[in-house]
Amino acid sequence: MTPYAIFIHISLTFFITVNGQITCPVCTDPYNPDSCTGTQQCHSHDVCELHVHLSDRNRVNYICHNSHACVNQQTHACNPYTHDTCTFCCNSLQSCATERQDLFTTRFTAAMSTLQPTSFVPTTAPTINATTASMCIRCDSNPCNENLIPSLQPIQCPSTQPYCYTDVVQDAAGRSVYKGCANESFCRTKYWDYSAVSVACSRYPYSSSAYLECTFCCLGEGCNRADRPPQYTLVNF
Ligand SMILES: *[C@@H]1O[C@H](CO)[C@@H](O)[C@H](O)[C@H]1NC(C)=O
Ligand SMILES: *[C@@H]1O[C@H](CO)[C@@H](O)[C@H](O)[C@H]1NC(C)=O
Numbered sequence: 491m492t493p494y495a496i497f498i499h500i501s502l503t504f505f506i507t508v509n510g511q512i513t514c515p516v517c518t519d520p521y522n523p524d525s526c527t528g529t530q531q532c533h534s535h536d537v538c539e540l541h542v543h544l545s546d547r548n549r550v551n552y553i554c555h556n557s558h559a560c561v562n563q564q565t566h567a568c569n570p571y572t573h574d575t576c577t578f579c580c581n582s583l584q585s586c587a588t589e590r591q592d593l594f595t596t597r598f599t600a601a602m603s604t605l606q607p608t609s610f611v612p613t614t615a616p617t618i619n620a621t622t623a624s625m626c627i628r629c630d631s632n633p634c635n636e637n638l639i640p641s642l643q644p645i646q647c648p649s650t651q652p653y654c655y656t657d658v659v660q661d662a663a664g665r666s667v668y669k670g671c672a673n674e675s676f677c678r679t680k681y682w683d684y685s686a687v688s689v690a691c692s693r694y695p696y697s698s699s700a701y702l703e704c705t706f707c708c709l710g711e712g713c714n715r716a717d718r719p720p721q722y723t724l725v726n727f
Pocket of ligand 2: 672673674675676
């Protein structure tokens, strides 16, 4: 067996709940799976979904997630050499603990030791209350004229879009850069759930030949002027 072949043997599990809620773990230290001793209540149609962010030093967190959605995602297997994030489902504190034990003592450790940590997500992120909008760099043209970015003045964003974002797209047509104001759902989807855990986006400057899209969201006046905002301005959800 190749080192990662075992990862595709994740079994489909069918979850049964008898009352209105299930109890799922909460990890108090996202970089320590032994710290997942807190609890949260989830709906009976949910399961506990464990996210292991491989490209961020195996950061772990549990969310309540619809059981079908979780199982579907889990069956995409987990190849630590190609995945940024792996997903696992469980439905009780005990079964989650057993699963973690299995993952972090046997299945993960061998494969993980060959991965380079590429973390750039701030572990002490700004706890800025994003109820007041930022002053962000916004390009007049779409995509930005990159020559003009250094001379652009930050512009007040609407309160519905309190974050600044910067987005770099590289494809066969070349490189395009977008900058402006963003709402939380945009930042959660494009930055936090995707770019923040992407190995390709963790390498900066980006390789000029790579096909990629990397989005970063930040808070603070003009924080999105550079394609990679300063670390201390990056948003943490
Ligand atoms: C953010 O500010 C608003 C308005 O002042 C307040 O109601 C809310 O509780 C604050 N949130 C946090 C997380 O501090
Ligand atoms: C957030 O922004 C995106 C992209 O601009 C937009 O498509 C979406 O409708 C916005 N969502 C909300 C809740 O305003």
